[in-house]
Amino acid sequence: MEPFVTLRATGVVLPLENVDTDQIIPARFLKTTDRLGLGNNLFADWRYDSSGAPKPEFVLNSPEAKAAQILVAGKNFGCGSSREHAPWALLGYGFRAVVSSEFADIFRNNALGNGLLPVALPEPVVDRIGALIANEPQASFVIDLETQTFALPSGELFDFHVDPFARHCMLEGVDQLGYLAKKEHAIAAYERTRAGAY
Amino acid sequence: MTQTLPRTLFAKLWDDHLIQAESNATPAVLYVDLHLVHEVTSPQAFSVLRERGLKVRRPDRTLATMDHSTPTTPRGADGRIPVVDVQARAQLAQLEQNCADFGIPLFTLGSEHQGIVHVIGPELGFTQPGMTIVCGDSHTSTHGAFGALAFGIGTSEVAHVLATQCLLQRRALSMEVRVDGVLAPGVTAKDLILRLIAEIGVGGATGHILEYSGSAIRALSMEERMTVCNMSIEAGARAGMIAPDDTTYEYLAGRPHAPRGADWDAALARWRTFAGDAGSMRDRTVILDANSIKPMITYGTNPGMGIAVDAPVPTPSHLSDASERRALEKALAYMALEPGEMLLGKAVDVVFLGSCTNSRISDLRLAAAVMRGQRVASSVRMLVVPGSQEVKRQAESEGLDQVFRDAGAEWREAGCSMCIAMNGDELRPGQYAVSTSNRNFEGRQGKGGRTFLASPLTAAASAIAGTIADARHYVGGR
Numbered sequence: 095m096e097p098f099v100t101l102r103a104t105g106v107v108l109p110l111e112n113v114d115t116d117q118i119i120p121a122r123f124l125k126t127t128d129r130l131g132l133g134n135n136l137f138a139d140w141r142y143d144s145s146g147a148p149k150p151e152f153v154l155n156s157p158e159a160k161a162a163q164i165l166v167a168g169k170n171f172g173c174g175s176s177r178e179h180a181p182w183a184l185l186g187y188g189f190r191a192v193v194s195s196e197f198a199d200i201f202r203n204n205a206l207g208n209g210l211l212p213v214a215l216p217e218p219v220v221d222r223i224g225a226l227i228a229n230e231p232q233a234s235f236v237i238d239l240e241t242q243t244f245a246l247p248s249g250e251l252f253d254f255h256v257d258p259f260a261r262h263c264m265l266e267g268v269d270q271l272g273y274l275a276k277k278e279h280a281i282a283a284y285e286r287t288r289a290g291a292y
Numbered sequence: 293m294t295q296t297l298p299r300t301l302f303a304k305l306w307d308d309h310l311i312q313a314e315s316n317a318t319p320a321v322l323y324v325d326l327h328l329v330h331e332v333t334s335p336q337a338f339s340v341l342r343e344r345g346l347k348v349r350r351p352d353r354t355l356a357t358m359d360h361s362t363p364t365t366p367r368g369a370d371g372r373i374p375v376v377d378v379q380a381r382a383q384l385a386q387l388e389q390n391c392a393d394f395g396i397p398l399f400t401l402g403s404e405h406q407g408i409v410h411v412i413g414p415e416l417g418f419t420q421p422g423m424t425i426v427c428g429d430s431h432t433s434t435h436g437a438f439g440a441l442a443f444g445i446g447t448s449e450v451a452h453v454l455a456t457q458c459l460l461q462r463r464a465l466s467m468e469v470r471v472d473g474v475l476a477p478g479v480t481a482k483d484l485i486l487r488l489i490a491e492i493g494v495g496g497a498t499g500h501i502l503e504y505s506g507s508a509i510r511a512l513s514m515e516e517r518m519t520v521c522n523m524s525i526e527a528g529a530r531a532g533m534i535a536p537d538d539t540t541y542e543y544l545a546g547r548p549h550a551p552r553g554a555d556w557d558a559a560l561a562r563w564r565t566f567a568g569d570a571g572s573m574r575d576r577t578v579i580l581d582a583n584s585i586k587p588m589i590t591y592g593t594n595p596g597m598g599i600a601v602d603a604p605v606p607t608p609s610h611l612s613d614a615s616e617r618r619a620l621e622k623a624l625a626y627m628a629l630e631p632g633e634m635l636l637g638k639a640v641d642v643v644f645l646g647s648c649t650n651s652r653i654s655d656l657r658l659a660a661a662v663m664r665g666q667r668v669a670s671s672v673r674m675l676v677v678p679g680s681q682e683v684k685r686q687a688e689s690e691g692l693d694q695v696f697r698d699a700g701a702e703w704r705e706a707g708c709s710m711c712i713a714m715n716g717d718e719l720r721p722g723q724y725a726v727s728t729s730n731r732n733f734e735g736r737q738g739k740g741g742r743t744f745l746a747s748p749l750t751a752a753a754s755a756i757a758g759t760i761a762d763a764r765h766y767v768g769g770r
Contacts, residue, residue, distance in 0.1 A: 111619050112494050112594050116733040121712045125361055125379035127335035127386050129447075139735045144721070168615060170495035173528060173594075174733060176430040177333065178446035199464075199498060199530050200430060204446035257462065259318050269448070271340070274456045277311065277321055281349075281458055284311045284323055 095209045097267030101190050101237045103163035106153055107224045113167055114174035115201065119183040121175075132179055133186025154187075158231035166193045166224050169217065172201025181205040191237055193244070195220050206260040207270060213237060213244055213254050222246075239265055300466050300574060301535050301566055302501045305441040309424045311458060319460040325423040327453045328409045329356040329396065331387040332714070333428030337451035338390040346455045351395040353457060355418060358384055358401045359408045361714045364677050364704035373402040373705055377716065394454070407680020407706040410434040410648040414518065415682050417547025421536040421563040426453060431648045431730065432531075433524045437517035438544075439536035439566045441501075444525065464530050465575040467500040471508040473582030478764035480658070481516035482650060482728065482747035484508070485523040486588035488580060490598035497529035500576065504534045508582035514543040515654040522649045523730050526595035536563050587763045589635055590732045590745040592623035597732070599635075601750065601762050607631035626734055627742050628722075635744070635760045642725040643674040643701075643755040644737070647711035650728035650748050651679030656687050659752035660695040662766045667699055669758025674701035675717065677709040701755065713738045726754040 123135045141152050148155040165184065171194040172180060181204045184192065190210065195217040197205075202212045215223070226233050226246065236245040239261060244252045256264075263270055299307070306322070314320035327350075334356070341348070348354060361380040368374050375381040384401060391398035399406040405416060410431055413419040419435045425442035426432060428450045435442035445459065452459055469488060475481075489496070502524045504517075512520065517534050524532025541560060544550045551559040586600035597620075599605070605624065608631060611617040624631065645651070645659050656678065668674045676696045678684040684706055687693055693703045710717040711729035713736065719725055721740025728751050732743035746754070749763035756766070 109615075109618070110622070111615055112596075114594065114731075114733045116731065116736050120735055120739070121714045122739075124332050124714060125377070125383050127339075127383055129336045139739055144740075168619075170498065170528065173494055174430065174525075174731060176428060176444035176446055178336075178428075178448060196495060196498060198495070198528060200444055200446060204448065207446065207448040257319070258316060259460070262317075270460055271344075271448075271452055271455060273318075274321065274452055274458055274460060275346075277456065277458065280311050280321070281323070281456060285457075288323075 095267050095269050098190065098209050098211055098239050098264040100239065101163060102234055103190065104158065104161055104232060104234055105164035105166050105193070105223065105227050106156070106159045106162040107227050108153055108165060108167045109224060111168035112170045112173055115172055115177050115180040116174055118172070118180040119177065124177060124179055129182045130186065132183035133188065136183040136187040163188060163190045164193060164235060164237070165189050166220060166227065169194060169196040171197050173198040176200045178204045178208070181208045181210045185210050193220060193223060206257070206264065209264055209267070211237065211239065211256070211264065215244060215252055215254055219252050301439060301503055301533050302441060302466050304566060305422060305424065306463060308422065314462060319462050322459050322461045323424060324426050324453050324457055324459060325353060326413070326418060326425045327354045328413055328425065328427035328432070329354060329450070330359050330409050330427070330429065331383050332360040333447050334390065334450055335383065335386050336447045337454055338394065340451040341394070341454055348394040348396060348454045349457045354396045354454070355413070356387060356391050356396050356398040357406055357409050357412055358387060358399070360708045360712060362401050362707040363715050364707045364709045364717055367402065367705070375401070380715065402681070402705065404681060407682065408648045408651065408708055410522065411652060411679030411683065414438065414514070415547070415680060417544055417550035420544065420550070420559070421540060422566050426459065430525045431522050433529065434518050434522040434648055436521040436524070436531050436533040437514060438540055439533060439563070441531060441533065443531040465500045467497055467502050467529070467576040467578065468574045469502050469504045469578050469580065470506040471504065471580045471582050472506040473508050474511070475508060475582050475585060476764070478749060478767045479585050479587055480747040480749055481512055481519040483585050483588040484580070484582065485520045486590065486595070486598045486745065487585050488578070489523065489527045489596045490588065491580070492527055492578060494526060494594045494596040495528045497524065497527040500529050502527070502529045502532040503574070504532060509534060510537065513654060514539060515652045518652070519649055523595065526730060535567050537567055587747060587750050589750065589760060590743070591627065591629060591635060592620065593626050593732055593734050595730065595732060595745060597623055598745070601760065602636055605629050605631060605633045605635065636762060638760045639724070639758060640672060640726050640744070640754055640760060641723040642719055643672055643751050644677070644710045644725055644727040644729060645748055645751050646675065646677030646679065646709050647729035648679065648708070649730045651677060651683065653683050653686050655728065655748040656683065656692050659748045660692040662749060662752035663699045663756065664695050666756045668701050668755045671758050672755055674755045675704060675710060676701050677704045678706050680706045710737050712736070726751050726760060
């Protein structure tokens with residue numbers, strides 16, 4: 095996993111609530127055995143028409159979206175299926191952070207485990223960021239995971255919170271399996287206490 | 293210490309599986325009793341194990357099946373189910389290879405016990421009260437019907453559990469859903485859960501574990517309880533749970549992997565310690581009156597967009613919140629529905645009876661009772677997809693397959709099928725379907741397809757009518 099310390103980037107706005115993982119990456123693309131290569135099909139049914147051509151009205155097809163690394167979306171982002179293909183697709187496209195007022199539980203876990211930062215901010219702040227981008231698509235934001243702050247171009251700062259352990263793993267670029275594997279002794283001891291329970 | 297206070301079922305199971313308690317700096321390490329695996333969300337996890345030279349720690353607590361991308365088309369002359377999709381075939385072959393390499397029991401396509409992962413776990417008796425159960429699938433919440441703590445995980449976490457039999461978890465909040473009263477004839481467990489989600493919304497239980505209680509929940513059969521717990525995720529909950537009782541124990545007795553003899557007596561004594569609804573501290577409570585629940589149907593593009601089948605489609609201009617108004621407008625545009633439109637009498641193209649929500653034998657019996665001696669409307673294609681090979685055999689032994697075939701419906705092999713539309717069973721753009729599945733997201737049942745979620749009774753009634761129908765007019769006792 096690539097470490098995430100600070101990110102200076104532009105954003106793109108998807109002003110919708112309850113964006114489900116079936117929209118992020120439709121199920122027909124889950125027949126892969128790889129985690130790479132999903133970025134081209136991110137939001138496929140909103141992004142492309144029936145002939146496969148990009149729909150000009152969809153936000154990811156705007157010229158500004160190409161360089162954007164921050165996705166700003168409505169509340170309850172990532173609801174529905176547990177597919178980790180959703181953060182893989184967002185990362186594959188080039189996003190490093192998603193800003194919303196609320197994330198679905200499984201999506202948030204999956205994102206954190208892959209170095210895609212879910213930034214939860216109060217709804218009015220998310221709306222302000224959205225309006226700012228609509229007004230000035232080149233607006234650049236700074237996300238600092240060390241201080242857990244989101245900075246507007248004006249320098250105004252907003253605090254956000256990330257689970258301390260997930261934050262540690264992202265800052266260091268280490269995944270959580272290594273930590274769990276070190277618990278082997280405790281796991282074996284626990285299993286001995288429960289022998290025959292099932 | 294919390295031990296001296298009454299604990300919720302969730303708290304009991306959490307405490308019982310803690311290897312390391314959580315602190316501010318680190319999440320809890322939670323032990324997993326049963327890990328269910330399928331072809332779609334596991335390949336990348338096995339790749340992680342290979343990259344790091346790790347083994348599967350407890351293959352004996354791991355169970356794999358094929359369900360998501362498997363065809364449900366008839367068997368060939370050789371008795372096998374042909375997989376024509378090259379990518380799906382490769383993914384299924386990968387699962388076979390992974391299970392062989394790592395020593396995991398696997399129910400291959402078309403074999404005796406193959407089926408939807410959340411149907412076979414319970415029917416074979418693997419799913420038991422007091423267990424922690426995970427799977428790379430959000431509908432793992434189904435198993436909570438047995439008083440298990442069961443939830444969906446991502447593929448990275450699948451690798452964690454394969455390698456260590458543990459997960460890193462922050463403790464969720466607890467929400468009680470109390471349902472008292474009696475469901476009217478024609479109203480089912482599916483209507484109950486659709487009503488709950490309509491009431492609290494698709495994010496209404498985010499961060500929570502739902503514990504269902506009340507006389508209407510106690511009156512449900514195990515299969516009905518599974519329908520309720522299955523869709524807990526659609527309200528945003530990690531899991532749904534129902535404390536075990538005699539209904540639970542009666543269902544489990546004699547199942548192939550349920551304990552037997554003295555082991556059964558010991559297990560039963562332990563399971564009884566997880567029983568009981570009352571007296572526990574919860575973070576939130578929601579109350580529903582079962583008497584007031586009507587057959588439900590969704591009109592929009594998430595499972596929270598549901599109404600009573602005889603109610604009009606909501607009107608965006610009646611909503612004060614701009615964001616909600618926009619969401620409703622977008623949903624109605626996708627569904628090609630008008631504000632205030634009545635759904636009763638709306639023509640449909642497809643009826644899908646199946647999925648981990650409603651593909652068990654009792655679901656098929658309900659639908660067959662409505663369809664016996666009737667015909668599916670000529671304008672409608674109806675697919676009946678049993679949840680497992682076992683459900684399929686049972687239905688055939690009762691002659692239910694013949695009821696469906698005689699009515700003009702398709703009787704198919706077991707799998708997830710048109711619920712997730714990965715296997716070739718899909719809607720065409722613009723088609724309307726009444727579906728007993730769990731998600732009406734845009735394109736979920738096929739690109740451009742439009743889904744009305746409903747109960748097996750409503751599905752059967754609608755198939756006969758050719759239009760969305762009120763199940764109460766099709767059942768006895770009215």
